[in-house]
Amino acid sequence: xxxxxxxxxxxSIQEGENATMNCSYKTSINNLQWYRQNSGRGxxxxxxxxxxxxxKHSGRLxxxxxxSKKSSSLLITASRAADTASYFCATDDANQFYFGTGTSLTVxx
Amino acid sequence: ETGVTQTPRHLVMGMTxxxxxxxxxxxxxxxxxxxxxxxxxPLELMFVYSLEERVENNSVPSRFSPECPNSSHLFLHLHxxxxxxxxxxxxxxxxxxxxxxxxxxxGTRLSIL
Numbered sequence: 001x002x003x004x005x006x007x008x009x010x011x012s013i014q015e016g017e018n019a020t021m022n023c024s025y026k027t028s029i030n031n032l033q034w035y036r037q038n039s040g041r042g043x044x045x046x047x048x049x050x051x052x053x054x055x056k057h058s059g060r061l062x063x064x065x066x067x068s069k070k071s072s073s074l075l076i077t078a079s080r081a082a083d084t085a086s087y088f089c090a091t092d093d094a095n096q097f098y099f100g101t102g103t104s105l106t107v108x109x
Numbered sequence: 110e111t112g113v114t115q116t117p118r119h120l121v122m123g124m125t126x127x128x129x130x131x132x133x134x135x136x137x138x139x140x141x142x143x144x145x146x147x148x149x150x151p152l153e154l155m156f157v158y159s160l161e162e163r164v165e166n167n168s169v170p171s172r173f174s175p176e177c178p179n180s181s182h183l184f185l186h187l188h189x190x191x192x193x194x195x196x197x198x199x200x201x202x203x204x205x206x207x208x209x210x211x212x213x214x215x216g217t218r219l220s221i222l
Binding site: 029030033040042043044045090096097098099100103 | 209
C-alpha cells in the first residue's frame with residue numbers, strides 16, 4: 001500500500017502542551033503533506049515538505065521528514081482547544097495522493 | 110474554504126435510487142478527485158481527472174460513475190448503491206505539475222437506506 005499511516009490513532013492533551021503525531025509510508029515520495037479535518041468538514045492543507053527537505057516550520061507547526069526511515073512527524077506547539085481535529089499525512093505519487101486513517105487530536109481547555 | 114463547493118451536503122437515498130453528487134472548483138486547477146471517507150478507514154481515492162483525462166481505478170464498483178464535463182466541474186453518478194456505500198464523499202482539486210496541495214470541499218454525507 002502507498003498510503004501513509006499515522007500514529008497514534010488518538011491523542012488527548014491539555015491546552016498549552018505540545019502535540020506530536022507521526023507518519024510512516026512505504027514508497028519513495030516527491031513530497032509529504034499534512035492536512036487537518038474538523039468534524040463534518042473537508043480536509044485543509046497545513047504544510048508540505050519536499051523530499052529534499054528535512055524540517056519545515058509554519059507558525060506553531062513543525063514538520064520533519066526522514067526519507068531513510070520513510071517517516072515524518074508533525075509537532076503542534078502551545079496547543080489550543082481550536083486545534084482539536086483529525087490530522088492526516090498524505091504522500092504524493094504522480095499527482096495521486098494517498099492518505100492514512102489519521103490521528104484524532106483532542107485539546108482539553 | 111469556498112474554493113471547492115460540493116452539493117448536496119447531505120443525501121439519503123434508497124438502494125434503487127439514482128442520484129448525482131456535484132463538485133465545482135473556483136481555483137483554476139486542472140485536476141479533480143473523488144474520495145470516499147468511511148469511519149476507521151484510510152481516505153480512499155476513487156477517481157482522478159487530470160488535465161480532463163480520467164485515471165481509471167478498477168477497484169471502484171461500477172455503481173459509481175464519474176463525469177468531468179470541464180476542468181471546473183465534477184460529478185459522481187450513483188445508482189443501485191449498497192448500505193456499505195454510506196460514507197462521506199469528498200471532492201478535491203489541485204494543479205498538476207506543481208506538486209502542490211489538494212483543496213477539498215466539505216463533502217456530501219451519503220446514507221443508503
